[in-house]
Amino acid sequence: MTSSPTPSPASSGAPAPRRPLRRLIARGRDEAHRVATPLELFFDLCFVVAVAQAGMELVHSVAEGHAGEGIMNYAMVFFAIWWAWMNFTWFASAYDNDDALYRAVTLVQIAGVLLLAAGIPRAFDNHDFSLVWLGYVVMRVAMSAQWLRAARSARGAERTTALRYAGGVLLCQIGWLGLALLPNAYLPRLYLVMVIIELCVPLYAERSQPTTWHPHHIAERYGLFTIIVLGESIAAATIAVKTGSDESGRLGELLPIAAGGLLIVFSAWWIYFVAPVHGRLRSNRQSFVWGYGHYLIFASAAAIGAGLEVAVEQAVGKAHISTLSASAAVTLPTALFLLTVWALHAGHFKVGIAQQLVLPTTALLVIFCSFLGDWAVLAAGVVAALSVAVGEILSAHRAARTREARTGTPAA
Structure with missing residues (x-):
């Protein structure tokens, strides 16, 4: 659940005006009555658009007798969708302050997944992952910006964790850019290498101090x-x-x-x-x-x-x-x-x-x-x-x- 507005001292009991910008500080792991926010539900629905596109292209591949190729493309595209969703989910569990800037950056991530969804048919039909890559980069750069904002408000080991996340995410995008420029013949093996590197970023970042996910x-x-x-x-x-x-x-x-x-x-x-x-x-x-x-x-x-x-x-x-x-x-x-x-x-x-x-x-x-x-x-x-x-x-x-x-x- 999003943080409740601070009650106004006025006798009417009306809540104080909502501040558009607030410090992005860690929330408590034992916070009571914590549930998904409307923004998170909207975020999920937008991501399912990409899931639906991936499923539709998988149907075409299997129905046309190209199951092996279709499954490989599906697995690669689905990783991009799932990984961006998962990173936002765990970050939001620890740092969601629901201010205007947080919402705006989340909107950028939503725009990224819609770009990715638009590129899925080209990825399956022509092995052209350029639009998928662009959508993924938009989501991940926005995620890195969220971590930098968290680092600005944090101190000590918590700040180190946030900076490791931000730096690791940005470095991975450089790796994905290199992969996007290489011929398709190198794609499957190098894609797996990049997936492993992406999966290692949270493992490395959380060694300093675990985030306070709920x-x-x-x-x-x-x-x-x-x-x-x-x-x-x-x-x-x-x-x-x-x-x-x-x-x-x-x-x-x-x-x-x-x-x-x-x-x-x-x-x-x-x-x-x-x-x-x-x-x-x-x-x-x-x-x-x-x-x-x-x-x-x-x-x-x-x-x-x-x-x-x-x-x-x-x-x-x-x-x-x-x-x-x-x-x-x-x-x-x-x-x-x-x-x-x-x-x-x-x-x-x-x-x-x-x-x-x-x-x-x-x-x-x-x-x-x-x-x-x-x-x-x-x-x-x-x-x-x-x-x-x-x-x-x-x-x-x-x-x-x-x-x-x-x-x-x-x-x-």
């Missing part, structure tokens, strides 16, 4: 973005089913895909939010693994929607790929989502081997569903829904046994 706020921000990405998958699949039905009139063949997709996305939501995660975000080591690991969660969640579109296009004869390939476009990202959620936090709340095996087993069964032909997506959705039911039953049984052991009274 566990509840971070958990909510990640959860909200997960919901938005899953919602984008539902929207993309719905449009695909409508378009396919209008153009082919084969609604009966599309309904199993639509039903299976809905079950998959709803199960993904349920599994992600089955237990609160903020309690695990108490140290930088845990937060880095959890935060970085969400690249796979976000990317796979968005890819589920792209896979559903591919399955629809294959069902109506617009995609010239096999039924197995179209089914795998749904089942593989679904399995990756399940495994990553289990590894990052669901697995830490499961008790006993039975509970621990639910999600890995579900992921394996979802992959096997790829071989069920036209019923693959529906079968995968049923498997995912059954995993939710089994998980709830096991959790209830475990709770009943714990209550019985504590009170000595047999469960009803």
Whole structure:
């Protein structure tokens, strides 16, 4: 939640006029009632525009039989989107003062992601990443400016951390410029090098003094973005089913895909939010693994929607790929989502081997569903829904046994 205005001494109790500029100082990690701000929600929605563009281009690549190339381009573009979003999210958790300058710089970052989104089709079709690079640089330079502003108000180790962030981000942009000027043949390997360097900037900066990010706020921000990405998958699949039905009139063949997709996305939501995660975000080591690991969660969640579109296009004869390939476009990202959620936090709340095996087993069964032909997506959705039911039953049984052991009274 944004800082509340200071009450006026006037007897009316009206709040004092909001100051357009305030010092950018660290907020408390134990601050009460901290929630996402309207600006952060707007920021997320603008970023989902880029996610939708990346998913749309992935659909075209897979449907045209260029899955390998499409997945590589998707992974590269999605990293740029996710990394800029993640850096802003953690910075805002520690330093958001919601003044006019902070809002203006955030607007620059939003403009950057929209530039990036506009360049995604050219990146996929012509391997022209110039507009993607420009949008990324705009976002990252704006982020560096925020860190410099934080450094101006900080002292000692906190100032060192802010300056390390600002310098590291700017140096990385020089590296990206060099990469943009090189021939495309060098792109995949050098891109991976630059990704590793980017990932190391927070690890280096936080060694001086960890930033005061808020566990509840971070958990909510990640959860909200997960919901938005899953919602984008539902929207993309719905449009695909409508378009396919209008153009082919084969609604009966599309309904199993639509039903299976809905079950998959709803199960993904349920599994992600089955237990609160903020309690695990108490140290930088845990937060880095959890935060970085969400690249796979976000990317796979968005890819589920792209896979559903591919399955629809294959069902109506617009995609010239096999039924197995179209089914795998749904089942593989679904399995990756399940495994990553289990590894990052669901697995830490499961008790006993039975509970621990639910999600890995579900992921394996979802992959096997790829071989069920036209019923693959529906079968995968049923498997995912059954995993939710089994998980709830096991959790209830475990709770009943714990209550019985504590009170000595047999469960009803």
